[in-house]
Amino acid sequence: MADKSIGEVDTLIGTLRCSLTAAKAVSSMAGGYNGALARIGMLEFDTYVAIAAAGLGKKPSEVEAKVYSAGLVNLTAPFVEYVTYLGNGGKPVAEPANADGDAAAGEA
Numbered sequence: 001m002a003d004k005s006i007g008e009v010d011t012l013i014g015t016l017r018c019s020l021t022a023a024k025a026v027s028s029m030a031g032g033y034n035g036a037l038a039r040i041g042m043l044e045f046d047t048y049v050a051i052a053a054a055g056l057g058k059k060p061s062e063v064e065a066k067v068y069s070a071g072l073v074n075l076t077a078p079f080v081e082y083v084t085y086l087g088n089g090g091k092p093v094a095e096p097a098n099a100d101g102d103a104a105a106g107e108a
Contacts, residue, residue, distance in 0.1 A: 007085060007090040007091060009055070009078050009081050009082040009085065010078065011052075011070070011075055011078040011079070011082075012070040012071075012074055012075060012078075013052055013056070013063065013066040013067060013070050013075070014056050014066075015055075015056075016051075016052070016054075016055025016056060016078070016079075016082045017055060017056075017057070018055075018082075018085050018086055018090030018091075019057075019090070021054070021057075022054040022055055022057075022086060023086045023087075023090070025050070025053075025054040026050070026051055026054050026083060026086055027086070027087075029047070029050045030047065033083055033084075033086065033087040036051065036083050037080060037083055037084075040076060040079050040080055040083065041076075043072045043073070043076075045067070045068070045072065048067050048072055048075060048079065049063060049064045049067050051079055051082065051083065052066070052067050052075075052079075055082055
């Protein structure tokens with residue numbers, strides 16, 4: 001997955017792609033991205049189906065069997081990553097810069 005495109009998250013059911021349409025669908029179905037993340041944490045099947053449908057550009061009925069077969073627990077981490085991307089304009093959250101303006105290296 002090192003060469004994946006910005007705004008794409010690989011999952012067991014396919015590659016979820018960020019778009020304005022997907023962003024609006026995910027945000028509105030859960031009262032915002034925080035709501036979507038909370039529902040992912042609660043393992044709500046309908047939420048996983050809605051997110052998968054939005055990210056794959058399909059209807060919920062076309063993805064629900066794939067979501068069920070993959071297992072919600074196996075989809076949790078990539079779905080959280082995907083919703084986070086949507087909330088950041090379709091891209092990963094930037095690492096905070098240190099005092100020198102460089103990305104933080106995680107040193108204590």
